[in-house]
Amino acid sequence: MAKIEKEEYTCNICVVGGGIAGCSAAIRAGELNDNVILVDKSNPERSGCAGSGIDHIWGYFPEVQKQEGVSLDDLVEDHIQNVARGLANREIVRYIAETSFQRILDLERYGARIRYEDSTLPGKLRLQYQLHKCRNTLHFDGRDIKRIMTKAAKRNGAKILSRVMVTDLLLENGQIAGVVGYGTRDGKLHIIRSRSVIMACGRPNRLYKPYNGMPFAIRMPPALTGDGKAAMFRAGVELINMEFLSIPGRWSSKNLIRGGGLPRGSFQPPGIGLNALGEVIRPRTHEFEDYGEKWRGCFTPFGTGKTFQSELDAGRGPIYADMSWGSEEDQEYMKWAVSQEGLGTAFLHLMEEYGLDFRKHKIEIWPIEPEHSAFAACGPIVDSHCSTNIAGLYAAGDEAGGTPQSVVPGALTMGYLAAESASEHSKKIAGLPMGKGEEEVEEFCNQILARKGGDSWEDAQQFIQNVMTDYNIEYRSETMAQRGIEYLEYLKNTMQLKGENPHEITHCLEIRNLIECGQIILRSTIERKESRPPCLKRKDYPHQDDNNWFCFLGQKKIGDNIVFEKHKP
């Protein structure tokens, strides 16, 4: 019988996930002269949420913010109270706000363009209003930012291990000792022994049925299946905010779902939101004041007293983004912005291929499937150094829990911080730890290799998406979540997954992680006995209960037991 082959590596710092956070960590760790391996399930040049681009980064831009009379403290407070609604890791929010601009300047040194002749702002920066009450989001040439960062990481000496999906952590006496991953192309088990580990994977993005019926044509990267969170949970890491969920995930162009760049971020200056009667629902942002609203951050109402959802409910759908207005410069700016942000270049290419034109056509938009979003901020609870509850294990960016809407600056700055923390930790570990943790995944893979026939991973994925969509969206309650857990347990015990090649076995391993994440989410949903809009609406506890639940809810595994703990932010 064919058994899985193994390959071993050693390093001081292993970074898992090559998105913005992972690349930032690898760059900094390399700068500190550490022996670094960056492991990515695909290729960091184009992987993760920013793989095909990210056009904006928020931060504190001293020259501009001082002109507005906004201090660093004001921005931190605005983020915690208004963006995160009080539940946030204050020290990390402050660190992000304080250092984001420094990391942006690093990106410029690595070769990213961030300054533009037409801007009349200090430093020739293009700054937009986005999440906060001030003009503090940089718009920049971010289409190839991952290629730029991957190059910088290599230059600093980081070894890139592409096409390896990390599945589990190695532990020695409760301390981190490395990771084990599956080669998505070579089909080997890769065992990476390391003094410290930085987790920088993302969210579980394939848990819910997609509205367009296409499981991979979704908004956020379909390659992200909560692998890091599942691996950490199995190893005893405490996860928070797993019960939080954005429903819908976002409004996006219909059918061909796109990321942030369209239509919202680049709505302005030419963009406007309309109902089917052509009535203005979301005015052009600079016209808000005509509707009695000033821009006050991302929760500014549209000024018209109507929302996209209210128009659908009133029978005046569908909703459109009409981006046909504006000067030629406005149109060019909008197209530039769309092209720099997630899936946007492909969108413009496809518009051209199919004869669509922003001047001539409005774009229908639609509320898309739920997401464990940046607002939900689920992941391990971390301290002000990005440390988790396991010594030597750190988390950064979307992987870390407790910092809503930390998004790109969160990834950039927390990656940097986690690298500094991990570097310090590694220095204290004399010998290379020789931990264990690969047995379960080895057994899982060997079973698939030995199996003739069986269930396809596609069927298992559909099972999971049916369960999560039926039991964790509309009718969330204790009894529904309990039934959802029973379904996933049934699937785990019943499925006999088959995999003909490494590509398919990778998908089988993703199924293992999606089940793990689904069960964690449903258990936390039962435990938090309240509703907390907008990310948790329970039928059996419809009201917010700040006296008992203004806290992070932690969930971790100790032996075979699941333990919950409340943490004050």
Added chain:
Amino acid sequence: MPPVIDKNLCNACGICWDVCPQDVFTFENRKEPPEIGYPKECWYCGACYMDCPKEAIRLKLPLQLHIVPSPALYGPPKRGEEENLRKAAAFTRSVIKE
């Protein structure tokens, strides 16, 4: 078949196969253009389209992902909208002074 490779332009460098975050390409014979082994797993992210040095790749949508055209209501600004255009440039394009 989401990415379509023009076999006349392709030089079989394998960059599309190398960068694809979804690993939809197969590249068994390194001298021939890659094949689309897993078309249903395409994210339509355009990594292959952007990074192809020969511009040999175009994306093709299955019917259910088509954007059905709908005419725009506004179009280029009309006379008398100068003030709004100025405000739009100031608000969004960071062109604040005249």
